[in-house]
Amino acid sequence: MPLKGFTRNIPPLHVLTDEQIDAIHRATLDVLENTGIRFENDKALHIFKKNGCIVNFDDKRVRFPSYLVEEMLRMCPSSFTMRSRNKKHSVRIGGNTLYFSDMPGEGILDLKTWEVRKATREENREALTVLDALENFHILCSYTPYFEIEGVIPAMSIPESVAAKMRYSTKVQWTGYQNGCEIYNIEMAKATDQDIMGLGLPSAPLTYYSDACESTIRYAEADFPINFASGCMMGGTSPATIAGTLVSFDAEVIGGIVLAQLVKPGAKVVVEDTILPMDMRTGSPVFGSITAALHIAAFGQVWRRNQIPTFADSGWTNSKKIDYQDGYEKSITSLVIALSGCNVANFFGGVYGELAFHPLQAILDDDVAGMIGKFIEGLTVNDETIAADLIGEIGPIPGHFLITEHTRKYFDKEGFFPRAADQLPYEEWREKGRKDALELAQERMAEILRTHRCEPLPEDQDREIEQILNTARKVYENK
Amino acid sequence: MASTLDEIKQAVLHFDRKSVEELTLRAIDENIEPLEIFDALKEVIGKVGEDFSKGILFLPHLVGAADAVEGGMPIVMAEIEKRGKKVESLGTVVIGTVYGDIHSIGKTMVATLLSAEGFTVHDIGINVPAADFVKAVEDDKAHIVAMSALLTTTAPEQNRVIGLLKNKSLRDTVKVMVGGGAITKEFADSIGADGYSGTAPGAVKLAKKLLGM
Numbered sequence: 237m238p239l240k241g242f243t244r245n246i247p248p249l250h251v252l253t254d255e256q257i258d259a260i261h262r263a264t265l266d267v268l269e270n271t272g273i274r275f276e277n278d279k280a281l282h283i284f285k286k287n288g289c290i291v292n293f294d295d296k297r298v299r300f301p302s303y304l305v306e307e308m309l310r311m312c313p314s315s316f317t318m319r320s321r322n323k324k325h326s327v328r329i330g331g332n333t334l335y336f337s338d339m340p341g342e343g344i345l346d347l348k349t350w351e352v353r354k355a356t357r358e359e360n361r362e363a364l365t366v367l368d369a370l371e372n373f374h375i376l377c378s379y380t381p382y383f384e385i386e387g388v389i390p391a392m393s394i395p396e397s398v399a400a401k402m403r404y405s406t407k408v409q410w411t412g413y414q415n416g417c418e419i420y421n422i423e424m425a426k427a428t429d430q431d432i433m434g435l436g437l438p439s440a441p442l443t444y445y446s447d448a449c450e451s452t453i454r455y456a457e458a459d460f461p462i463n464f465a466s467g468c469m470m471g472g473t474s475p476a477t478i479a480g481t482l483v484s485f486d487a488e489v490i491g492g493i494v495l496a497q498l499v500k501p502g503a504k505v506v507v508e509d510t511i512l513p514m515d516m517r518t519g520s521p522v523f524g525s526i527t528a529a530l531h532i533a534a535f536g537q538v539w540r541r542n543q544i545p546t547f548a549d550s551g552w553t554n555s556k557k558i559d560y561q562d563g564y565e566k567s568i569t570s571l572v573i574a575l576s577g578c579n580v581a582n583f584f585g586g587v588y589g590e591l592a593f594h595p596l597q598a599i600l601d602d603d604v605a606g607m608i609g610k611f612i613e614g615l616t617v618n619d620e621t622i623a624a625d626l627i628g629e630i631g632p633i634p635g636h637f638l639i640t641e642h643t644r645k646y647f648d649k650e651g652f653f654p655r656a657a658d659q660l661p662y663e664e665w666r667e668k669g670r671k672d673a674l675e676l677a678q679e680r681m682a683e684i685l686r687t688h689r690c691e692p693l694p695e696d697q698d699r700e701i702e703q704i705l706n707t708a709r710k711v712y713e714n715k
Numbered sequence: 716m717a718s719t720l721d722e723i724k725q726a727v728l729h730f731d732r733k734s735v736e737e738l739t740l741r742a743i744d745e746n747i748e749p750l751e752i753f754d755a756l757k758e759v760i761g762k763v764g765e766d767f768s769k770g771i772l773f774l775p776h777l778v779g780a781a782d783a784v785e786g787g788m789p790i791v792m793a794e795i796e797k798r799g800k801k802v803e804s805l806g807t808v809v810i811g812t813v814y815g816d817i818h819s820i821g822k823t824m825v826a827t828l829l830s831a832e833g834f835t836v837h838d839i840g841i842n843v844p845a846a847d848f849v850k851a852v853e854d855d856k857a858h859i860v861a862m863s864a865l866l867t868t869t870a871p872e873q874n875r876v877i878g879l880l881k882n883k884s885l886r887d888t889v890k891v892m893v894g895g896g897a898i899t900k901e902f903a904d905s906i907g908a909d910g911y912s913g914t915a916p917g918a919v920k921l922a923k924k925l926l927g928m
Contacts, residue, residue: 390870439817471775472820516773518914519824 238317238326241335241374242609248540248577251533257541260479260534264486265302272299273442273491277449280495287498298491305490308497314543316461316504318375318431322406322691327374329461329506329579330545334612335374336605337410338367339551339586341593342383350557352592355382357400363585364404366595366681369688372605373584373598376401376409378435381585381593391712392705395420399701402428404690410435410463413451420708422458427700428693433461433506436496438488440466440473444495452492456499463547464489465508469521470531472514478531481511482538493544506579508547509535523552523589524565529572536576546578551586551601558597558674562587567604574608581605599677599684603654610652621646656680719745720752723787724759730779732786739787749794753802756791757833760784764831768916774824781827804835806858806926809851811843812895813872818865821895824915825861832919834859845875852880852889859922863895870898874906890925894918 252260274296275281281298285291290299315330327335344355344363355363363381367373379397388396394412398421401409410433411421418434425432434455436448455462466488468474474481489507496503509532512521522528532548539546550569555562566583573581583605585598615621626642637643656677658665665671671679693701717725719742726734735756742752763780766772795802808829812822819841830836839851852860860880864870873893880886890909893902903911910925912918 443817445817469820476775514774516775517770518916519774519821520914
């Protein structure tokens with residue numbers, strides 16, 4: 237059985253009427269059919285041409301007949317399994333299941349200065365060990381946890397990151413691409429007998445860079461799932477309105493989905509909501525905004541209708557520190573993701589944008605994920621939980637429920653107990669060193685690093701990974 | 716009745732490129748000195764830039780106003796050249812996004828703000844090979860070359876441009892400034908750039924500082 241994650245037993249949020257969803261879908265079909273998407277890759281253009289799209293090879297524009305788009309959307313599985321190297325960490329993505337992933341950072345956050353610096357290989361291993369140990373964390377994100385690792389050239393950062401994730405965690409992963417490095421990522425997944433999810437990122441507006449096409453084609457051919465995510469910035473690379481961004485985003489990701497289905501009918505795909513509003517004072521993206529959260533709610537509703545699994549981002553914040561703002565920006569968006577029926581929230585560990593990651597943040601986020609998961613699992617209502625007889629039995633004061641079998645049976649099922657939050661009564665808090673959540677997270681991290689041992693890769697698989705990395709290192713040494 | 720120059724300024728403030736174009740042609744027909752038209756356009760975009768930096772106006776206003784100014788600028792410049800005159804400029808900047816990277820918004824914002832400030836800006840676009848940067852520096856006798864990179868893998872392209880400038884003995888003639896999502900101050904220092912900015916308004920301050928203003 238795959239890792240359970242959280243099961244949403246409450247109805248998902250509805251922010252759109254059925255008619256509004258239809259209007260958004262019709263506009264998306266219209267953009268795909270009349271404006272089209274630019275694919276800067278000849279192989280992709282030929283695939284589209286052969287399958288009935290109208291292709292202009294001069295401006296590389298592909299226009300999609302609506303019947304083909306709708307047929308390709310129907311071909312996508314509504315859920316699929318990703319096999320982990322240790323089968324107890326496999327996941328089945330889709331339906332009413334919620335999993336948590338992380339938000340990587342370019343570097344590690346220095347907790348004294350709050351500045352960001354390059355992580356060492358040891359810090360990378362430690363962060364992966366923490367993610368492997370956290371019970372509410374299920375799927376390792378691309379570039380996890382750090383984009384840059386000391387001693388690794390930029391062109392090798394993805395393959396090195398993929399290998400580290402395989403070595404220091406048994407959880408499944410999704411990953412990025414650049415300069416064709418997906419070739420090695422796919423080889424490493426096959427060598428360790430597990431699935432890996434690839435990325436195909438359109439560049440907004442309405443463009444697929446050649447690397448994204450190559451990655452899509454390679455992952456589809458290998459029968460691995462592909463994540464399509466368009467990094468629209470509202471008012472910059474997509475319309476300033478949520479409805480308009482739903483249309484341009486959907487057109488962009490559907491272009492890639494059609495490519496994947498034409499390469500491999502039935503290809504496993506997910507779409508990821510990564511949109512951000514543009515800060516019109518600086519041109520920078522605004523992270524953790526309520527506008528993006530409302531977009532996610534609408535996005536979840538649109539893609540539930542398409543029956544295609546969804547990811548959404550909640551792991552980034554505008555704050556440069558692990559602080560109050562960071563906490564509320566991340567938590568509100570994560571809760572919206574969960575309530576919107578999305579299947580994976582990229583949440584753990586990220587601090588400012590994608591600039592910083594810290595395992596302590598991931599430990600704090602583990603509690604938030606547990607709270608959110610607990611909430612969407614809903615409540616059980618039956619004669620026993622309604623407890624009418626019991627209420628009658630106990631009666632008015634001096635009756636109480638502490639003494640009952642019913643309380644012993646249900647208190648922990650109905651409650652949630654965070655691991656790194658301070659919930660002590662005041663006097664006890666004073667006696668026990670006046671610790672806050674960050675200090676408690678530090679204690680939990682030390683405990684994890686002392687006790688948690690990830691099941692190692694079998695030696696032959698580890699050697700094979702190293703051989704694949706060595707081949708990649710030779711290819712990329714001068715890039 | 717408002718003068719044609721005032722009407723031009725108003726049209727810029729209404730982001731109306733077509734009217735700016737028509738009014739500029741009318742101003743020339745009315746025998747208004749082209750340098751005066753140029754100054755009017757500069758004055759109004761300068762004011763928009765100032766209001767942007769004060770937080771009164773926002774990027775869509777800035778970009779809209781710059782676009783409107785562009786409606787009149789080529790007409791005025793052609794007329795100034797025809798009369799054998801020259802305009803004053805804070806300096807010439809060659810700007811582009813490096814090879815392998817197609818991100819354009821950040822670069823365009825910096826170009827717009829530099830132009831609003833009074834620099835002559837030559838925007839050479841996105842995905843620009845190192846040799847094209849260097850050729851533009853040479854052809855335009857640029858005072859500053861500004862490079863943008865959003866992807867970590869393409870950031871080293873900025874190093875390549877600096878290397879090529881050195882090979883062609885142009886490095887001492889031009890200031891190099893870098894920026895973009897993939898760039899940090901440490902990276903800028905490591906490749907020997909003269910300056911780094913993480914924001915568009917910061918890039919304008921940097922350009923002025925680099926030219927001793």
